[in-house]
Every structure is written in structure tokens, then in C-alpha cells.
Amino acid sequence: MLGPGEGESHSVGASLDVLKATGANTGASLCLSETTIAPGFPGPPLHVHESLHDMFFVLQGTLTMRLGDEERDAVAGTFVCVPPGFPHTFRNAPDAPVRFLNLNTPSGFEDYMRDLGAAFAEGRSPLSEEIGRIAARYDFRAVDA
Helix, strand or coil, X not given: CCCXXXXXXXXXXXXXXXXXXXXXXXXXXXXXXXEEECCCCCCCCCEECCCCXXXXXXXXXXXXXXXXXXXXXXXXXXXXXXCCCCCEEEECCCCCCXXXXXXXXXXXXXXXXXXXXXXHHCCCCCCXXXXXXXXHCCCCEECCC
């Protein structure tokens, strides 16, 4: 049981990812994080996962989701389930933070957040190419827009 603010925290620039459940404590079945992204966060490139189900539950603010060719605003209370192989991305266009739960099954994506957090912890902002290389190790493949 983790209380508010508890978990393994990783700063990614002005954004924060708090791991609440990982493969280590779920028998490798899932990863759950509470993510807060800063206003203006452009999000990752359009991408697919080969075996990962990527799910989002918006707690606060508006998360703009691109699902295939469609873009929709996900307000607080919205749930989005993205199956493997389906192109998607997200961003925070408004001028307020957005907070959401990100559930991934199977587990493993928590290592991406750890590696990305480590790159930002070095006191620099990694370039898109480096972020892409990190993500590519964790069932993340960028696709053409």
C-alpha cells in the first residue's frame, strides 16, 4: 500500500513519474505509474508497442490523445486503452498540469522511466534522438505521422 506521493519517483524535466507498481511486485504482470506532465509538454512521437497494452486514466486536467489519425481531449475521468500495434501519443497543450495513471501490461515499461529519469538527472535535457534510443529498448517503436 502506497499513500499519496509515495512510490519510486523519476523527474523528467518539469514532469514527474511516480511508479506505484512494477514487475518486481506484480509478478511481471503490470506497471502502474502516476504521471504529472507540465503545461506545454509535447509528448512522445507517434508510436506503437508490439506487445504492451498502454492504458491511461486522467485524474486532473486535459490530456490530448492521438489515437491513429484521430485526436481527442481526455478530461478528468476519461479512460483510454491502447492495444498493441495501435499508433498513439499524448501531449499537454493547456496551460495547466495534467495528472494521470498510466497502466502497462505486461510490466517492463518502468525501466524506460528509470532510464529516462536517469538521463534527465544528469542535469541536461536529452535530445529527441537519445530519448528515442532509450525508448526503443522497451517495446516502443516510433511510426510516421
